[in-house]
Amino acid sequence: MPHLDAAHNLARWLVRNPADAQDIVQEAYLRAYKFFSGFQGGDPRAWLLKIVRNTSYSFLEKNKPASLTDEFDEKVHVTETGAGNAESEAVRSGETRLLHEALEHLPANFREILILRELEGLSYKEIAEVVNVPIGTVMSSLARGRERLREVLLRVREKEGLRDG
Amino acid sequence: MADQFAPLLHAYFDNELDLVHSLELEEHLKRCPDCAQELWSYQTLRKSFRDANLYHRAPEGLEARIRAALPKEPRVVEMPRRRFLNWAAVAAAIAVLLVITWRSLPRPQTDFLAQEVVASHIRSLQPGHLLDVQSSDQHTVKPWFDGKIDFAPPVKDFVEEGFPLVGGRLDYIDHRPAAALVYQRNKHFINVYVWPESEQRVKEQRVTALEGYNIVFWERGGMYFCAVSDLNTGELGQLVHLFQ
Numbered sequence: 001m002p003h004l005d006a007a008h009n010l011a012r013w014l015v016r017n018p019a020d021a022q023d024i025v026q027e028a029y030l031r032a033y034k035f036f037s038g039f040q041g042g043d044p045r046a047w048l049l050k051i052v053r054n055t056s057y058s059f060l061e062k063n064k065p066a067s068l069t070d071e072f073d074e075k076v077h078v079t080e081t082g083a084g085n086a087e088s089e090a091v092r093s094g095e096t097r098l099l100h101e102a103l104e105h106l107p108a109n110f111r112e113i114l115i116l117r118e119l120e121g122l123s124y125k126e127i128a129e130v131v132n133v134p135i136g137t138v139m140s141s142l143a144r145g146r147e148r149l150r151e152v153l154l155r156v157r158e159k160e161g162l163r164d165g
Numbered sequence: 166m167a168d169q170f171a172p173l174l175h176a177y178f179d180n181e182l183d184l185v186h187s188l189e190l191e192e193h194l195k196r197c198p199d200c201a202q203e204l205w206s207y208q209t210l211r212k213s214f215r216d217a218n219l220y221h222r223a224p225e226g227l228e229a230r231i232r233a234a235l236p237k238e239p240r241v242v243e244m245p246r247r248r249f250l251n252w253a254a255v256a257a258a259i260a261v262l263l264v265i266t267w268r269s270l271p272r273p274q275t276d277f278l279a280q281e282v283v284a285s286h287i288r289s290l291q292p293g294h295l296l297d298v299q300s301s302d303q304h305t306v307k308p309w310f311d312g313k314i315d316f317a318p319p320v321k322d323f324v325e326e327g328f329p330l331v332g333g334r335l336d337y338i339d340h341r342p343a344a345a346l347v348y349q350r351n352k353h354f355i356n357v358y359v360w361p362e363s364e365q366r367v368k369e370q371r372v373t374a375l376e377g378y379n380i381v382f383w384e385r386g387g388m389y390f391c392a393v394s395d396l397n398t399g400e401l402g403q404l405v406h407l408f409q
Contacts, residue, residue, distance in 0.1 A: 001228045001231065001232070001260075001263075001264065002264065004223040004227065004228055004231075005220075005222045005223050007223070008221055008222065008223035008224075008227065009220055009221045009222070012221035013221065018224075021221070022224065022227055022230070025223070025227060025231070026227070026230060026231050026234055029231045029235075030231075030234060030235065030236075033235060033236070033263060034236075095213060095216075095217065096216070096217040096218065096219075099213050099214070099217045099219065100217065100219060103219065117179065118211060118214040119214065119219060119220050123181070123376060123377060124176075124179065124181050124377070125374075125377060139172055139175055139176055139181070140172055142175050142179070143171060143172050143174075143175045146175070146207060146210060149210065150206065150210065
């Protein structure tokens with residue numbers, strides 16, 4: 001099935017829960033299948049990821065509206081993470097876990113753009129299509145997202161240092 | 166950190182910056198340790214992303230689950246109903262149909278020729294790679310190709326139309342030597358590749374885009390042409406029109 005890993009990766013990072021991510025991917029593929037006649041050429045992966053993204057946001061608005069408005073990054077809740085993903089938490093360690101935590105704490109709009117760029121390797125143009133913003137906005141969001149991630153990473157590390165010591 | 170360079174630094178880091186700004190920024194980086202440090206920190210961040218194994222691949226079973234959930238009625242093709250055709254077979258057929266439809270779509274990432282010309286275009290913009298013969302005179306550029314390739318590319322200067330000829334270069338496209346004619350439009354460079362036609366290539370004019378570059382292919386008088394640039398399709402189309 002085309003782009004299934006990409007679809008799952010995006011959904012998983014947006015909703016931050018394994019079971020919900022799978023439901024969303026399934027729904028998105030059914031929608032893609034149903035609305036295939038609406039596909040007007042262009043990049044099929046970007047088109048599909050756009051549907052995955054819309055499905056993820058509809059889900060969050062309906063089920064977890066707080067996660068869309070919470071400014072997680074302003075006050076890092078390090079201890080709160082890991083609630084829904086104990087399964088993967090065990091295998092991660094050190095820096096990897098810190099980056100994972102920091103990324104989960106970023107606001108969704110920065111998180112999704114970083115995922116699409118750094119993990120999926122999409123171009124600015126493709127990201128602009130998926131997220132439905134101008135290319136200039138992609139650039140500025142990436143700039144702010146990377147700066148925020150660096151800050152959060154720093155704070156997570158400090159907190160981690162305190163916890164260990 | 167020089168503020169005016171902040172967003173450009175990201176575009177540069179992501180390979181999305183045009184040549185002129187890239188060169189400007191590289192100059193700036195030599196003089197500004199803050200920006201250099203900033204760039205270095207993004208490189209470190211990217212490396213962490215790769216090392217950290219953050220990618221959530223689809224779990225096993227998800228694909229089967231989606232296939233099972235697809236509508237049981239075929240939408241595109243009316244299939245004859247037969248009693249021995251069980252639901253599983255129908256679902257499988259739809260899944261196959263879905264994959265085939267998807268695969269038959271034009272896919273920019275498998276357009277090898279487009280990838281090749283874009284790679285060549287980017288390489289040509291690196292310092293010292295753009296021109297083998299620098300001249301705006303078509304009567305200088307055209308004879309330069311004599312003896313270097315086994316065909317005579319049509320070399321024309323379109324300075325009056327706003328596309329001055331900058332020079333020419335020998336390149337290698339589509340498994341054979343090609344002439345590259347370099348034109349300039351304001352601050353944008355345009356590479357026009359010319360090589361003799363072969364049987365495998367379609368002859369229709371084709372416009373595509375890859376990695377932020379616009380590409381136009383066309384055929385004329387037994388030659389293939391391909392124009393590549395970061396110029397918008399409208400202006401690139403004007404140059405193509407001049408060639409035709």
